[in-house]
Amino acid sequence: MSTSITSHQVQPLKLDGGGSSPLVFESFDLPSTNQRILGAPHPPNTVIPLALRPSTYGDGTPDLDTVISSIKSLQAQDGLLTKKLAQHGTLLFRGLPINDAQDFSKFAHAFGYAPHEIIGIVVNRPLLAPNVAPANEAPKDVLIYSHNESPQVPHAPEYIFFYGHRAPSKGGESPISSSLELFHRAKEEIPAFIEELAAKGILSKVTYKVETQYAGGSTLKQAFGKEIQDGDDEATRRAKVEAQIQRYGRGTHTSWEWTDGGQTLVLTHHLPAIRTQPNTNLPTLFTGLAAYYRNFVNTANAARRNVTQQLYGDGTPIPDAYLKRLAEITEEIRVLHRWERGDVLVYDNVVAQHGRQPWEGEQGDRVVLASLWDGVVPGKFEGSEGEWARVVQVSEA
Structure with a gap:
């Protein structure tokens, strides 16, 4: 065909x-x-x-x-x-x-993928139907810039389904772009940046707190506390959270620190930003670095900026000039999906990036649901050496 x-x-x-x-x-x-x-x-x-x-x-x-x-x-x-x-x-x-969360769930399940378990979620996604939750409930004026899903943690889904239950009259589009094309363009235009990413990877520092840090964000219990029970003492709660973190299977490439008397947890992951597409072995820039620049570095959004920090894998800062050009390329190669009610977008998360544009009107004028799934794990980029560059799925609970 x-x-x-x-x-x-x-x-x-x-x-x-x-x-x-x-x-x-x-x-x-x-x-x-x-x-x-x-x-x-x-x-x-x-x-x-x-x-x-x-x-x-x-x-x-x-x-x-x-x-x-x-x-x-x-x-x-x-x-x-x-x-x-x-x-x-x-x-x-x-x-x-497809008219509701249940219909959407049945449609997504028909593809035959394995449901993705989110460990270390940074946004609040209450379950609405089997493997279906809100896409993101951040305020309507918040730009969610183009990114692959879950690039800041070791375990990411391979497929993402979005269902448009309600579409605003103006704004609220979902960006669509290729991570394969992004890598190709970045290698041509900012080769030193790609060389650094290949050699070092990225150091992703994510902060979780007992209380929500910003509107639409997750709590520590939502991120890692699924085994926590009412009445657990502090030592038990910490042990249960740490047991979930260890399911990442990253060894020394994921570390953590408790601060504020156990009210704050800071995770540090050494991750590959360059991965390879299964079957073709084409390199893909699997990242949220352009979003990190647009949403955090280049704005006054201090609350969200303090949640995630992205560095080179050796702990040195990534030059803003590289991040700025990466964001510009992202805008040059993307399209904006204008939602119609009932639309379903399915992303190969290894290949494509997504996001969310602000919209006019009321918060409830845009309702998009999400469903995340596992597939074939992307491969290790041949230009990256070390176990930190290997992508793995989490172990069973």
Whole structure:
């Protein structure tokens, strides 16, 4: 099958579940602000996102059971949708009968991935349905800049699903861009930065407190305290938190310090910012460094700036000039997804970055739900030496 979006002068694509499934997905074009052809190292005429909708129901909408059966049939074809995700980075599904958290959960589960357990979460995500939670409940005027999900901790999901339950009339778009293209551009334009990242990695310092540090942020118990019970003494609470941290399996590459009489926990992770895509082994810039610069370093947002600190792996600061250019490249290669109610965006988190634009109106005018999943762990970049550069999944609880 050839992949195609008409307005970008490529051949249309149809995905047929085959067998007993009557549903066919066809690609369709989006405005240029919402869709673009990717640059190197992606193959020619590869668009992001690949937009899909059902094509066999005319003006009608298929029922959810039919959609789920079709998704399973496509995935049974040697992981067809997973391969499209690896190629395009992001898929958009539109025109589906997804109306609430339960529908969304059933749709996401149909892909066959393993649910991701978030350890060390820095935002508040209460569970709304099986493996479904709010995407981010930060105030509407807060910019969440482009990033891969969970780059500041050792255990990140491979796939992210977003469902647009309510869309604002102005603003609130979700950025979409390629981490593979970001690495390629950064290596060409700021090669010294890439060399430093490859050799040193990053030192990510994340602060957790018993109380919420900013609107939409998590507490220490939400991050690591799932085994804590009412009545546990201080020593027991600390031991249970530390047991969760040790599940990262990072040995000396993750360390921690308790301060403020046990009210504050500071974790330090030595992590690879350059990883490789499974199967292709292409290097990907798996990072939130541009977001760190835009949201923390380059703003007066002191509350959020004090939560996370990003340094080179040897503890030396990353020059602002590198971070500034990285943010500029990110803006040059991204599109902004304009939400319609019922949209589902699926990101390959190894390949694509996401974020959130501010919006006008009320806080509740934009409601986006998220579902995180595990897949094949990205590989170690050949230019990085040492065990700190290896990506691992957490051990079972």
